[in-house]
Amino acid sequence: MRLTAVTNGQLDETRLRKVLKEITPFVDAILVREKQKPPQEYLALVKALIADGIPKEKLWIHSRTDIACMTGVHHLHLPEKGVTVREVKESYPFLKVGQAVHSLSAAKQAEEEGADYVMFGHIFPTDSKKGRKARGVEELKEVTSTLCIPVIAIGGITIERMKDLHAAHAKGAAVMSGIINAAAPAEAVRQYQKEAKA
Template structure:
């Protein structure tokens, strides 16, 4: 078995939660979220609803953002810098088809957190870092049912990035309790998880607890 790459002497990897793409019962999910955020360290919550009307997104942010902030968790909205600013989110996450980083920064302002999807492309990530992204996201590292898997970067990409660039990197895509430590040791600053939390057999709170145990190696 090949040795897992490891980056020494860096801050602990942290958990970055992503909502399910649809939330049928918002009040029930808010309770689950509150329990999950009480169970261990979480850096951010990305609200990612696809597809969803603007009114639905606004309602979800209005209900979930206060829950996240009670636990000192940053609230990131997917795709829509205009709506992120209008709803008071802490930041926005944009994909390669969601407009430019410069435009997102213009809309959100200098203090907002802006992350950029970079798939498996270090050059895209470098350009984003140079342009002032607060973090870049690589993935999918494992098969996932949350979205179509097109890009599958090697774990070594995280190691090289960690060793050469100061901008933090987020690893995403099919990461589970069983694989979290492998990805963290490879060099991820944050591990983004959706189904691995909300669909965990023992419940979301237990999943957050176990992920944190794996990330504090």
């Protein structure tokens, strides 16, 4: 299983850059999900991460097609609502595009529109979705068994729950707080990777 670290908009930029540089060797991808930043600040952050030595191939841009193009980071992650995968693919065929989905029907639509992967969640209860029912492993299994493209699980994923994602045939796990807010992020990533390869 691939391991994607997802930023959560909670760290100041100095700390965030330090954490991301530290974990880069041990993760397969980093989704820069800093939705609270104005476009110019988001662009400046992505440029700073590249200057820090983080390979463009490991970075995924959230929502902003313009920033993906301006920085040469040709990986774009779309929210479920808004511009569609088809629209992006038609205008920017060189981009790899994934989409967040929260139902089987949305996942199937993303695949039909040409998505390179879907990120399905939230699988387990999580503080970022308080009061909202988790989809659970059975729904994840339904999505992975229906789609041909990779399904990445997100939401409440702890190291101990990685084995449940294996059982559900997820191709990857996307982790926010368990990595970004960890006291020792690189060590946390190593533990996740150990379970991902189990």
